[in-house]
Amino acid sequence: MTARHLLADDDLTAQEQSEVLDLAAALKADRHAEQPLAGPRAVAIIFDKPTLRTQLSFATGVAELGGYPMAVDGNLAQIGTRESIADVARVVGRQVSAIVWRTHGQDRLEEMAAHVDVPVVNALTDDYHPCQLLADLLTIREHKGATAGRTIAYVGDGANNMSHSYLLACALAGMHVRIGTPSTHQPSADVLARAERIAAEQGGSVLVTDDPVAAVIDADVVATDTWVSMGMEGEKGDRTGQSSPFAPFAVTRELMAQAADDAIVLHCLPAYRGLEIAAEVIDGEQSVVWDEAENRLHAQKALLTFLLRASS
Numbered sequence: 001m002t003a004r005h006l007l008a009d010d011d012l013t014a015q016e017q018s019e020v021l022d023l024a025a026a027l028k029a030d031r032h033a034e035q036p037l038a039g040p041r042a043v044a045i046i047f048d049k050p051t052l053r054t055q056l057s058f059a060t061g062v063a064e065l066g067g068y069p070m071a072v073d074g075n076l077a078q079i080g081t082r083e084s085i086a087d088v089a090r091v092v093g094r095q096v097s098a099i100v101w102r103t104h105g106q107d108r109l110e111e112m113a114a115h116v117d118v119p120v121v122n123a124l125t126d127d128y129h130p131c132q133l134l135a136d137l138l139t140i141r142e143h144k145g146a147t148a149g150r151t152i153a154y155v156g157d158g159a160n161n162m163s164h165s166y167l168l169a170c171a172l173a174g175m176h177v178r179i180g181t182p183s184t185h186q187p188s189a190d191v192l193a194r195a196e197r198i199a200a201e202q203g204g205s206v207l208v209t210d211d212p213v214a215a216v217i218d219a220d221v222v223a224t225d226t227w228v229s230m231g232m233e234g235e236k237g238d239r240t241g242q243s244s245p246f247a248p249f250a251v252t253r254e255l256m257a258q259a260a261d262d263a264i265v266l267h268c269l270p271a272y273r274g275l276e277i278a279a280e281v282i283d284g285e286q287s288v289v290w291d292e293a294e295n296r297l298h299a300q301k302a303l304l305t306f307l308l309r310a311s312s
Contacts, residue, residue, distance in 0.1 A: 002117075002311075003113075003116065003117050003118050003119050003120070003307075003311040004119055004306075004307045004310040004311050005113045005119055005120045005121070005307070006119075006120075006121050006122055006130055006131075006303060006307065007106070007109050007110060007113060007120065007122050007128075007130075008106075008122065008127070008128045008130060008168065009128060009130040009133055009164075009165050009168035009169040009172065010168045010169075010172060010194060010198060011130075012172065013172075014172045014173070014174070014198075014201075014202050016306070017134075017137070017169070017172050017173065018173075019306065020134060020299070020302045020303055020306050021134065021137055021138055021141060021299070021302070023302035023305060023306065024134065024138050024295070024298045024299045024301070024302035024303075025138065025141070025142075025298070026302075027298050027301050027302055027305075028138075028295070028298040031064055031298075031301075032064060034065060034301070034305045035065060035066035036065055036066070036067075036304070036305050036308045036309070037062060037065040037066045037067025037068075037097060037304075037308075038065075038066035038067070039066065039067065039068075040066055040067045040068040041066075041067045041068070041096075041097040042067060042068045042069075042070045042095065042096045042097060043058075043062045043067055043068070043069055043070065043096055043097055043098045043099070043100060043304070044070050044072055044092050044095075044096045044098070044099045044100065045058050045059065045062070045069055045070065045071050045072065045100045045123070046072040046074050046077070046079070046099065046100065046101045046102070046103070047071070047072070047073065047074050047102045047123075048074035048075065048079070048101075048102060048103040048104060049074075049102050049103065049104070049124065051102055051123075052269075052270075053269060053293055053296050054102055054123050054124065054131070054296070055071065056297075057296040057297040057300055058100050058123065058300055059071065060297055061297050061298075061300050061301040061304065062304070064301060065301055065304060065305065067097065070096065072092075074101075074102075074103065079103075079108075080108060085108055085111040085112055085115070086111060086114075086115045088112070089111070089112045089114075089115035089116045090115055090116075092116070093115065093116030093117060093118050096118060097118055097119075097308065098118050098119045098120070098121065098304060098307065098308065099112065099116060099118060099119070099120045099121070100120075100121045100123045101120065101121070101122070101123055102123035102124045102125075103124075103125055104125065104126055105125065105126060106125045106126065106127040106128065108125075109122055109125055118311065119304070119307035119308060119310075119311050121300075121303065121304070121307070124161065125161065126161060127161055127164055127188075127191075128161050128164055128165050128168075129161045129162055129165045129268065130165055130168075130169065131296065131299065131300055131303065132162070132165065132268045132296070133165045133166065133168075133169035133170070134169070134299035134300070134302075134303060135292055135293075135295040135296040135298075135299040135300075136166075136169075136223070136266055136268075136292060136295075137169060137170070137173055137299075138295045138298065138299050139264075139266065139288055139291050139292045139295050140152070140173075140220075140221055140264070140266075142291065142295075143264050143288055143291075144220055144221070144264070147170070147173040147174060147175050148173065148174030148175070148202075148203065148204075149174065149175070149176070149203070149204075150175050150176070150220045150221065151175065151176040151178065151218065151219045151220050151221070152166065152170050152175050152176070152177055152178070152219060152220065152221040152222075152223060153178045153179075153180060153215045153216045153219040153221070153222050153223070153259070154166045154177070154178070154179050154180070154215075154223045154224065154225075155179075155180035155181070155212055155215055155216065155222070155223075155224050155249040155251060155255070156180075156181065156224045156225050156227060156246055156249050156276055157181060157185050157225065157227055157246060158179045158180075158181025158182070158185050158186050158187050158208065159181070159185040159186060159187060159188070160185075160225065162223075162225040162268060163179055163181065163187050163225075164187060164188060164191045166179070166223065167179065167187060167191055167192065167194075167195035167206060168191065168194060168195050168198065170204070171195045171196075171198040171199040171202060171204050171206060172198055172202060173202070173204075174202040174203050174204050175204050176199075176204050176205045176206075176207075177195065177199065177204065177205070177206050177207070178206075178207045178208075178209065178214075178215045178216075178219065179206075179207070179208045179209070179215065180209055180210070180211065180212045180214070180215025180216065180249055181208065181209075181210065181249065182210055182245040182246065182249070183210045184245055185245065185246075186208065187208060192206065192208065212248050212249045212255060213255070213258050216255055216256075216258045216259050217258050217259070218258075218259065218260050219259045219260060219263055220259075220260055220262075220263055220264070221263060221264055221265075221266060222251060222255075222256060222259050222263055222264075222265050222266070223265070223266040223267065224249075224250075224251045224266075224267055224276045224277055225267065225268055225276065226270065226271070226272055226275075226276055227244065227246045227272075227275060227276050228272075246276065249276075250275065250276055250277065250278065251265065251276065251277040251278065251281050251282075252277075252278045252281065253278060253280055253281060253284075256281055256286065263286060264286055264287075264288045265277075265281055265282065265284075265286045265287045265288065265289065266288065266289060266292055267282060267287075267289045267292075268292070269289060269293060271289070
């Protein structure tokens, strides 16, 4: 059987996404209920970009699934520079049961997956962050019940990986997805078209607007992300200064007042208080970001279990 991968959010069907989230909830209740990596079997966890939550949650998760988390420093390995991605894949894929990779271009991840017979998991690329969205959807389920029919507003940089993953994953979950972003920072046309198609199939909807209030009004969930994504540090001054195009999209108490009274707030972290989100919001009663951060562990354990089963 061909290995199943998660390279982008819509590599899962809506039913499969729901199955993964059901399993994540079960593993949160009983953390050692599944042992698909007993042996222990190794999982390569490769990082070309900075990490805290991803490394922590995958290392802990692989161990709790009975396996051995083999951390690989991508800067030392120099994958694609010192030797080709294809050659690295052929070496690593024969020694591990799965590969988790946080890297830059989506094409790098796709090339890795093309040359191995084990699952490859996107731990963040410039285009998508699907593991984060599984954690976010688990968190929404916990606080709002079923996701179908709920409205989520993501405000900030609409052209980044989090915006793309919110569009795809939340559309799969049957949600009404709104992206509030400057007209200069729109989502990928391809991602938007995929999300609109999925939303039509799952009973949700997609809206992209440059009006932050129109994005947030009566939303059940409000999400944001840093305005300076990894690799964009050179643009920090333009993105965070007084003339920042993102300033109107900051999640402040005033903007949250436009959302539903019982709306919850998500942020994938790290957060920069006073920029994309106010301290009083992220540290306030509507914030569920610490549940969200914990849920990376449970969602990723469920994902690995699902992919290993589907690939066996």
